[in-house]
Amino acid sequence: MASTITDSVTKQEARSTAYLQSRLNTTLTDDTFTIPIIDISLSFSDSLSSKQDVASQIRNACTTSGFFYIANHGIPSSTLGTILHQAERFFGELSREQKEKLHIKTSKYGYGWEPSEYTSIAGDVETKEGFNFGYEEELDKSGGDGGYRNLDGSVGKANQWPKEEDLPGFKKGVGEYYGAVLDLARHLFKLFALSLNLPENHFDHMTTHPGGIARLLYYPAPKSAPQPSKTPSSAEEEEIGLGAHSDYECFTLLLSSSTPGLEILKPSGKWHRVSYIPDAFIVNVADFLMRWTNGVYKSTIHRVVNRSNEVRYSVPFFFSINYEEVVETLPTCLQEGEEPKYRPIGAGEYILERLNATTKDGAGFYGNGNAIEST
Ligand SMILES: O=C(O)CCC(=O)C(=O)O
Numbered sequence: 001m002a003s004t005i006t007d008s009v010t011k012q013e014a015r016s017t018a019y020l021q022s023r024l025n026t027t028l029t030d031d032t033f034t035i036p037i038i039d040i041s042l043s044f045s046d047s048l049s050s051k052q053d054v055a056s057q058i059r060n061a062c063t064t065s066g067f068f069y070i071a072n073h074g075i076p077s078s079t080l081g082t083i084l085h086q087a088e089r090f091f092g093e094l095s096r097e098q099k100e101k102l103h104i105k106t107s108k109y110g111y112g113w114e115p116s117e118y119t120s121i122a123g124d125v126e127t128k129e130g131f132n133f134g135y136e137e138e139l140d141k142s143g144g145d146g147g148y149r150n151l152d153g154s155v156g157k158a159n160q161w162p163k164e165e166d167l168p169g170f171k172k173g174v175g176e177y178y179g180a181v182l183d184l185a186r187h188l189f190k191l192f193a194l195s196l197n198l199p200e201n202h203f204d205h206m207t208t209h210p211g212g213i214a215r216l217l218y219y220p221a222p223k224s225a226p227q228p229s230k231t232p233s234s235a236e237e238e239e240i241g242l243g244a245h246s247d248y249e250c251f252t253l254l255l256s257s258s259t260p261g262l263e264i265l266k267p268s269g270k271w272h273r274v275s276y277i278p279d280a281f282i283v284n285v286a287d288f289l290m291r292w293t294n295g296v297y298k299s300t301i302h303r304v305v306n307r308s309n310e311v312r313y314s315v316p317f318f319f320s321i322n323y324e325e326v327v328e329t330l331p332t333c334l335q336e337g338e339e340p341k342y343r344p345i346g347a348g349e350y351i352l353e354r355l356n357a358t359t360k361d362g363a364g365f366y367g368n369g370n371a372i373e374s375t
């Protein structure tokens, strides 16, 4: 698809100090950079003031580090365990040949099996391997409203699932998790609306058939011995699991195995290594929310480096609005006389452009020969 949006940075720019610095919250210091744990249990009550209380904690996190944990979110441990188990099975039980049949080069949207060398966010050689899939009505407990379109506006099933006989129960296990995390994302979006002093149902009409890409990610233990004494900024010498980036959509709900690896860019330009909290999700603001709020909510740069001797699995869920919607700065987020910093974008079109930019020369997934060459 011809690209019409020019907001993506090139891989070269994405690695530059200037770009990384430009995304930092310079009103903070590293000491005031925190990732709070927000207990959201009271947000499930009928009390508006309880919901507003949780929403104001969310606002604090979004205007500072852009990252927070959520605890007591209502998704049972067993469901979290199921999806991590399915990730382990996908990468451990399928043969190379079975995975090749699901290669993302046969998808216009990057759905399916993503071998590590095929994509790179910022031009690094990345060690991650992935399995990506998008929204399907049958995965949505609400059933959707029949209006779902693919990222490019087309109609038709786009996911590439392993054959049932190759990995029995995989789609069922993955689907159980997807349905639960989608419900939670819709709930959180109401809290985000309240956090912006909007009615809690402000975004509801935009999420009747929302885009929501989920990834199962596998990060092998590093080949070279872990070098914890290195300065956190010497990225070139580290084995990068996933290069430095911001997420594209509204916000991300991240689940991971207990092996740490996520690192967030601090105001000083150093990397904060995120701790693992059992049963909690990490939530981060992504670029749609940055654009709606004219940059008041921080879509903070992060990356993954596995410094342990263990494999790491993670499952990010990138919650979007309906792909045909337009993301445009909210008038309520502009001070008098203030101009929007970002121009309006089509949700699906923007995400597709950002995804395509991760392939070689930004050529897109579809077809052959797009694998990133080692630099
Ligand atoms: O694997 C992780 O912990 C983070 C993944 C991530 O940032 C992403 O896929 O956008």
Ligand SMILES: [Fe+2]
Binding pocket: 245, 246, 247, 302
């Ligand atoms: Fe991310």
